[in-house]
Amino acid sequence: MGTGVTSVCQQLALYPWACPALHTLTFGLCPEWDILFITVERRNIFSHQDISKFRSITLPVSIPAALGDHVRNLLRGRRVKRPSNYDLSLVGNARIALDSSLPGCMMCHRQLVACETATYLGQPVETAIKLPSKYPDSETEILATWRGRSSIWHSQVRRLRAQGCYRKNGLLTLTGDGI
Ligand SMILES: [Zn+2]
Numbered sequence: 335m336g337t338g339v340t341s342v343c344q345q346l347a348l349y350p351w352a353c354p355a356l357h358t359l360t361f362g363l364c365p366e367w368d369i370l371f372i373t374v375e376r377r378n379i380f381s382h383q384d385i386s387k388f389r390s391i392t393l394p395v396s397i398p399a400a401l402g403d404h405v406r407n408l409l410r411g412r413r414v415k416r417p418s419n420y421d422l423s424l425v426g427n428a429r430i431a432l433d434s435s436l437p438g439c440m441m442c443h444r445q446l447v448a449c450e451t452a453t454y455l456g457q458p459v460e461t462a463i464k465l466p467s468k469y470p471d472s473e474t475e476i477l478a479t480w481r482g483r484s485s486i487w488h489s490q491v492r493r494l495r496a497q498g499c500y501r502k503n504g505l506l507t508l509t510g511d512g513i
Contacts, residue, residue, distance in 0.1 A: 337481070337484055337485075337488070338363075339361045339362075339363050339364070339365045340365040340366045340369050340370075340480065340484065341481070342361075342365070343365045343366075343369045343370050343372075343373040344369055344373070344477050344480055344481075346373050346377070347369070347372050347373040347376050347377075347477055348477055350376065350377060350381060350382070350385050351385070354384060354385045354386060355386050356386060356388075357386045357387065357388055357389045357390070358388070358389060358390050358391075358392075359388060359390070359391045359392065360391075360392040360505070361391075361392065361393055361394075362394070362505070363394065363441070364393055364394050364397060364441075364444060364445040366422075366423065366424055366444065366480070366484060367401060367422035367423070367445075367446060368419040368420070368422040368423040368426075368476065369476075369477065369480055370405075371404070371405075371408075371416060371419070371422060372419065372473050372476065372477065374388055374391070374405060374408045374409075375408060375413070378408050378409060378411055379408065379411065379413050387409075387411065388408075388409060389409060389509060389510065390409065390507055390508065390509045391405055391409065391507070391508045392505050392506065392507045392508070393405075393505065393506055393508065394445065394504070394505060394506070395503070395504040395505060395506040396442070396445060396447050396501075397445055397446075397447065397506070398445075398446050398447055401416075401422075401446070402506065402508055404416045405508045406508050406509065406510060407510075409508060409509055409510035410510035411510070419469075419473070419476055420469050422446070423469060423476075423483070424444065424483060424484060424487040425468075425469045425483050425487065426469065427443070427446065428487060428490075428491075430443070431443040431487070431491045431494075431495070432490060432491065432494065434453045434494050435453075436453075437449060437450050437451055437452055437453060438450070438451055438453075438495065439451040439495055439496045439497065439498050439499040440488070440491055440492060440495045440496065440497050440498070441497065441498040441499065442499060443491065443495065449499050450499075451495070451496050451499040453494045453495055454493070454494055454495070454496075469483070
C-alpha cells in the first residue's frame, strides 16, 4: 500500500533527467514523507536550470497542515526548515505505529495524521514489536535503501492495523500561490 507512489518519488529524485519537463504530480495515496520532501527539495531548490521545477502537487486531503505548508513553500522555491528526514520517516515513527494501545489505520499512520480506527483486538503485542532497520544519515543512502525499510514497516504494522479507514476522502492540490 502506497509503495508505488513512494517509488515514483524515489525514481524522480534519483533520475531527474528522466522527466525534465514534469511539473505536476498527483498522488491518490500519500508518498512516504521523507522521500517526498527529498524529491521536492532536489527538484525545486537544488536542481539544474534545464529541469522543470514542480509547480503543483496533489495529495490526499488528510495530511498534516504544517507539512502541506512546507510543501507549498518548496513549490515557491523557498528552502524550508522542516522536520528531519528521520522524523518524517516510517522508521522514525515506527514506535507509534507499533504501539497497539494507540488507535489508527495504516494509511493514517503513514500520512502522520490522527485516526480513531481501533487496532486488532486480541493481537499479541509481542508479534509487532520488531522495529524496522536503522535509518541512514545521507539522502543518497535513504533513497537507495528506502524500499527495505518500507517493506518491514508494512509487514509489521499490518498485523496490528486495518489498511484504511474510508474517511477524509478527497484530494488537495498544493501550489506555491497565495503565500
Ligand atoms: Zn485512518
